[in-house]
Amino acid sequence: MSKTKTAVVLLSGGIDSAVAAALARNQDFEICALTFDYGQRHRWEVTAAAALARSLAVARHSVVKLDLRTFGGSALTDDIEVPRNRPPENIPLDIPVTYVPARNTIFLSVALAWCEVLQAQDIFIGVNRVDFSGYPDCRPAFIEQFERLAQLATKAGVEGRAVFRIHAPLMDMSKAQIIRAGHRIGVDLSLTHSCYDPEGEGLACGRCDACILRRRGFEEAGVLDSTRYAAAR
Amino acid sequence: MSKTKTAVVLLSGGIDSAVAAALARNQDFEICALTFDYGQRHRWEVTAAAALARSLAVARHSVVKLDLRTFGGSALTDDIEVPRNRPPENIPLDIPVTYVPARNTIFLSVALAWCEVLQAQDIFIGVNRVDFSGYPDCRPAFIEQFERLAQLATKAGVEGRAVFRIHAPLMDMSKAQIIRAGHRIGVDLSLTHSCYDPEGEGLACGRCDACILRRRGFEEAGVLDSTRYAAAR
Numbered sequence: 262m263s264k265t266k267t268a269v270v271l272l273s274g275g276i277d278s279a280v281a282a283a284l285a286r287n288q289d290f291e292i293c294a295l296t297f298d299y300g301q302r303h304r305w306e307v308t309a310a311a312a313l314a315r316s317l318a319v320a321r322h323s324v325v326k327l328d329l330r331t332f333g334g335s336a337l338t339d340d341i342e343v344p345r346n347r348p349p350e351n352i353p354l355d356i357p358v359t360y361v362p363a364r365n366t367i368f369l370s371v372a373l374a375w376c377e378v379l380q381a382q383d384i385f386i387g388v389n390r391v392d393f394s395g396y397p398d399c400r401p402a403f404i405e406q407f408e409r410l411a412q413l414a415t416k417a418g419v420e421g422r423a424v425f426r427i428h429a430p431l432m433d434m435s436k437a438q439i440i441r442a443g444h445r446i447g448v449d450l451s452l453t454h455s456c457y458d459p460e461g462e463g464l465a466c467g468r469c470d471a472c473i474l475r476r477r478g479f480e481e482a483g484v485l486d487s488t489r490y491a492a493a494r
Numbered sequence: 495m496s497k498t499k500t501a502v503v504l505l506s507g508g509i510d511s512a513v514a515a516a517l518a519r520n521q522d523f524e525i526c527a528l529t530f531d532y533g534q535r536h537r538w539e540v541t542a543a544a545a546l547a548r549s550l551a552v553a554r555h556s557v558v559k560l561d562l563r564t565f566g567g568s569a570l571t572d573d574i575e576v577p578r579n580r581p582p583e584n585i586p587l588d589i590p591v592t593y594v595p596a597r598n599t600i601f602l603s604v605a606l607a608w609c610e611v612l613q614a615q616d617i618f619i620g621v622n623r624v625d626f627s628g629y630p631d632c633r634p635a636f637i638e639q640f641e642r643l644a645q646l647a648t649k650a651g652v653e654g655r656a657v658f659r660i661h662a663p664l665m666d667m668s669k670a671q672i673i674r675a676g677h678r679i680g681v682d683l684s685l686t687h688s689c690y691d692p693e694g695e696g697l698a699c700g701r702c703d704a705c706i707l708r709r710r711g712f713e714e715a716g717v718l719d720s721t722r723y724a725a726a727r
Binding site: 326361416 | 594
């Protein structure tokens with residue numbers, strides 16, 4: 262089947278967005294992958310995103326620079342310490358200091374701009390509410406509201422030439438389910454990066470929330486985790 | 495009266511956002527001005543925004559770089575010719591090639607991020623539907639939809655600590671009314687820049703839509719226009 266539809270896929274370099282991209286590909290979308298270099302502490306994920314874009318054979322990959330360090334306010338973009346060694350069962354319960362204000366709103370807005378230029382109407386985002394229920398912009402109500410905004414915000418939407426859809430196919434999946442799905446459809450998970458505060462060359466710390474959820478996810482999924490972690494458990 | 499409220503004000507360097515900023519100030523908001531260096535052809539407006547920020551005595555001024563040339567699709571960010579010498583009465587009727595896809599959505603999203611960091615809940619934007627009825631993101635329906643999104647997209651909104659308001663005080667004003675209002679409340683309009691395709695040092699072309707609306711606006715307002723235009727009428 263020839264791919265006639267184009268989708269903009271937010272590709273961070275982590276597991277979730279890589280699996281979301283592969284799911285888009287399996288729905289016969291031609292993928293235009295969008296990555297942000299936003300001054301994140303774990304800038305290594307931008308390198309991971311480039312490797313994943315190649316591995317997923319995307320049609321185009323854009324890396325947009327936008328320095329959110331200008332405002333700070335998050336442990337990922339500011340001199341706030343990244344939490345360590347939190348019990349995994351506590352991670353989803355509160356909004357952590359690693360929350361980056363309005364991040365997904367900004368990312369979806371830029372994706373929408375690219376969509377309009379490409380004359381596309383589909384955006385894929387790898388958010389899920391299971392492990393990130395504390396993040397307001399990882400919930401269905403937010404995604405639905407953005408979809409409505411997209412329709413009103415764009416020339417194509419207002420003129421009735423496009424019906425924008427924000428796809429969040431991982432919304433209700435646990436990390437283990439996402440890893441299992443990715444493994445099944447051939448995502449090279451060894452290329453993904455999760456750690457919020459890596460040591461040199463993307464070496465995962467093993468103790469931040471992202472490392473803890475990743476480790477546990479691979480274990481629960483029964484999939485080999487090839488990640489090198491600096492800290493043993 | 496002491497200023498206790500903070501507002502993020504989108505300050506482009508043009509007339510409209512300068513007047514919106516002054517109106518915010520007159521409502522006793524302390525102003526955090528936000529300007530985008532987005533690869534626009536008329537980058538001179540970023541210089542104008544800095545001069546306006548000083549003149550308006552803002553508390554902070556952030557210039558955020560975000561290169562929308564990555565995607566193109568607009569005469570303001572791409573090698574598409576800026577329209578010249580269009581009759582002013584035709585300008586509001588269609589969506590022109592100077593429309594930048596999803597621009598106000600992106601700008602408001604970044605403003606929202608800064609708002610959340612500042613623990614503020616007010617954003618001012620100088621959009622108006624009179625001269626720009628062709629731009630989907632200059633209409634009340636868009637602004638209202640973004641306000642709803644802001645509430646769902648943020649930690650402060652979801653936790654009920656903030657009620658976000660997007661102020662668009664110029665929505666129903668003509669360019670002449672905006673100029674008259676700005677003149678009355680002491681905005682130094684000579685610092686503003688409008689031209690989409692200036693020659694060196696911000697010299698206005700006199701023939702693009704922005705120049706044509708500016709010229710006519712000053713005339714109708716009966717306010718002296720100190721702009722230097724390269725082309726006579």
